Amino acid sequence: MLIRSSKILIVDDEERIRSGLSAVLLQAGYEIACAANGRDATTLLSKKDFGLALLDINLPDVSGQQVLDFIRRRQIDTSVIMVSGESTFEQATAALRKGAADFIAKPYDPQKLLDTVSAVLKKRQRKKEYLKIQERLQGSEELHRFIVDNSPDLIFMLDDQGYFSFLNEKSRQFLGCQGEDFLGRHFSEIVLSQDFEKVSQAFRYLNRGGHQATRSMELRLRPRNGGEVRHVEVWAISVEMNSLGVYATQRDQGRPMVGIYGVARDISDRKQSEELRRYHLYHDQLTNLPNRALFTDRLQIALGQARRKKQQLAVMFLDIDRFKMINDSLGHLAGDELLQKVAQRLKESLREGDTLARISGDEFTLLAPDIGGVDAADIICRKIQSVFEQPFQLHGQTVRVTFSIGYAVYPHHGQTREMLLKNADLAMYRIKGKGRNGHCCFTEEMNRINSYHFDIENSLHRAIENNELRLFYQPQLDLSTHKVVGVEALVRWEHPVRGLLYPSEFIPVAEQTKLICSIGNWVLEQACRDAVRLAEAGYSDLKMAINVSAQQLELGHFDRDFLNILGKFPLDPTRLEIEITESNLMQDMDKSMRILTTLATHDVRIAVDDFGTGYSSLSYLQTLPIHTLKIDRSFVRNIVPGGEGQNTIITAILAIAKGLDLNFIAEGVETGVQDAYLREAGCLQAQGFHYSQPIGFNKLLAFLEHWNPQRNSTNSKISPIQSYSSSKS
Incomplete structure (x- = not known):
């Protein structure tokens, strides 16, 4: 029955031969599979188990000899009978040398075929049974002794009192002495004192027996020669005696426990590695x-x-x-x-x-x-x-x-x-x-500030998407004619809960969260759009000033992004002026030079904002393509009645601007005294609350429409914004 259950593969390129062989073998009770060429045969042999293959020597693609080579190379457990119509001695010899079990010539006798197949399969079965017997024989005492002595681990036995009755050859490496030197000694002599109680408890547990009493533990051994303490992992099992010897089995009455069998594996390197890994982990x-x-x-x-x-x-x-x-x-x-x-x-x-x-x-x-x-x-x-x-x-x-x-x-x-x-x-x-x-x-105040910043940060992500940002514009005036010559675009945030927020309330958060670049691009695009609308309303000569943050410059491609946005609008580049604070300008001079030079070559104007607050060196004014200086409001604030001697800085900066042929704008003008002083000092342009607060685009159009510079002489004590307000009222 075992032989009949074997699966047979028939490999032949002739359909007639495959059918004949299949019919004979199926009738004899074998399970059959067929292949028409060598490639199909190798595929089937790789995927399925066959007890026997009937292999034609002459195949159209891969020869039978090559298939036989494939079986031997891949070590496929399949017996082979070669079948050929050209039965030469050389072919048969070559096939047998390559491992073929037999050779059958065509045409074949059905009975002879069945006898040959049966004989080969019986021989195969006997070989398998022989190998199983050999495996059982390997359990001999001599082989066991060889395995024990050559084990990489320390193998030992203790009697029921804890004294060594056996140690293998590994004792020299573990304990620094021959195994014989330790026979009859107690285990406590080699176990570190800190681990002795652990071993004693384990020994008592094993000594009590029970169903397959076993124990696993980590210990530290102290070699006799005073060497380095070794960490070992011990597996121990209680053993008992019967008439055939020592066995690790369930303990029965009449079979007394004779001791403990154990294996100790050196894990010193592993423990050291674990300690190092644990150290680096923390x-x-x-x-x-x-x-x-x-x-x-x-x-x-x-x-x-x-x-x-x-x-x-x-x-x-x-x-x-x-x-x-x-x-x-x-x-x-x-x-x-x-x-x-x-x-x-x-x-x-x-x-x-x-x-x-x-x-x-x-x-x-x-x-x-x-x-x-x-x-x-x-x-x-x-x-x-x-x-x-x-x-x-x-x-x-x-x-x-x-x-x-x-x-x-x-x-x-x-x-x-x-x-x-x-x-x-x-x-x-x-x-x-x-x-x-x-x-x-x-302090708790920090929590409130942090909570505010957190809320602002979360809302700021949605501000652009929800169209909550607004641009306000502050007019810039020519002080000699009191005509509006430009506007500065200033961003505001129409917060859905907190109302209108000024830049100081959200720009620092935008800079921390890297959202300032997205806001900056929105400002630029909206400012260009409003500049086009101003031109359509008849104010095509007004300059549009736009602030740029340090993070926008740090991107390295700000000039490209700026020009791409500018290209979307029918706008003269000379009408745009970007404002960069003096401190931001100096953070990376090489990058600033490259970006600003690119923009200047496309006729975009460059202004230095908050001039006079950051650097004593003024050489960059000649190096960079700068068109305008905006003096910081802190200097303008110092212009007070009777304080003429305190305003020498403004006079000096005006002289620098004139010497370098740069435009000059004073910002933060809030009083008539400041306005008068700046005009007399030769300041060309100014902006501030004295003239107008930042206003929305529609109000800006109304402001420009009602502005009538003829109403105000250069000596007038009424500010333009006051005149504008009076006309509106």
Whole structure:
């Protein structure tokens, strides 16, 4: 029945032969599959198990000899009988050498075919049975002894009192001595004292027996020669005696437990690797300080202790001021070295029970448990800042490091780990916003400000999409004629809940969240659209001034984006003037030069806003393609009655503008005194509340329509906006 259940593959290119063979073998009870060529045969042999293949030598694509080579190469467990009409001695010999079981010539006798197939399959069956017997014989004592002695693990047996009765050859590596030297000794002689109780409990458990009593544990062994302590993983099982020897089986009455069989595997390398991995999991690799995960874990433990003992603790965020500038100037390797030096100096200035952690590039956190309250935390901050008054020497350069530190104290500023960390972080950002190099304790006012910023940030994402932004325009006047020569586009936000918001209320948030570029593009496009509408209304000579942020310049492709938007409108580029603050202009002179030069070559005008507040060097005025200087409002504000001597800065800047043939605009003009002084000093243009507040586009059209410069002489004491307001009333 086993032979009849074998599956046979018939491979022959002649349909008549395949059909004949199939009929004979099917009638004999065999399961049959057929292949018409060698390729099909190799495919079937790869996918299915066949006990026997009847293989024609001459096949149209792949010869039978090649199929036989395929079977041998792939080590496919299939017996092969070669079938051929050209039965030559050479072919038969070649096939038999390649592993064929027999050879049948065409035409074949059906009975002889069946006898040959049966004989080959019986031989195959006998071979399989022989291999099974061989496998059983491999359980001999000699083979077992060889396997035990050459095992990579320490194999041992203890008697029922815990004394060694057997150790294999691995004892030399594990224990530093021959196995015979340890026979009759107690296991406690090699187990580290800290693990002895663990082993004793396991031994008592195994000694009590039970159904297949086994135990697994990790231990530390102490070699006799005083070598390095080894970590081992031990699997032990209680064993019992019967008439045939020692067996690890269920314990029965009359079969006493004779001891314990165990295997100890050396896991010292693994334990060392695990310790290293665990260390790196909870420590910063650069400074070896605890990382965020370990810090939060210790903070959680410290909070539990503080609650029980009714103590206070402080959580601090410490951020290195302007670290990016140091890193960019000296290089990342020097920056890493500086971080290591900073970490070391911080550790030396703290108490033993404090936890200092590095949680990001230049940011550290500090846990100070059991302190006296806010005043004590303030003292710690002052101490940290004092120890960094001494600069570092780094690669031949003197580097000074200052910190912005924010802190929160439990329980006053939070009851949970998350709340304390959040509040300390808020305090740190507050001190950074105030100019850095200081420390600050959390207050509830910070929460209110943060909540406001959070609401503004979430709403700002929808402002452009929901068409909530508005452009207001402040007229710029020629002081000699009091004609409107231009307008400055100023963005406002029509918030659905908070009402009209000014730039100071949302632009800082937009800059932090990188939304300023999207807002800037919207402003540019809307300003161009309104400039076209002004031209259509008859004001084609008005200049349109548009503010540009530092982040827009940092993109590197601001000039391309600007010109793409400008290209959408039928607008003369000379009517557009972009305003860039002096500080933003100087952040990256090379990039500013490239972008502004590109825009200037396309006839776009460039203005420097807030001039006079940032840099003493004025060489960039000759280097960059600048057309206009806008003096900062802080200088105009100083123009007061009787204060002529205080206005020399304005006179000097006017002289610079005239010398470089630059246009000059004074902003923030709010009084008639300021207007008169600027006109007498030779200032060409001005803007401010004295003339007009920023107004919407429709009001701007009305303003321009009713503006009548003939009503106002140059000596008039009535401002243009007052005249405009009077005409409207």
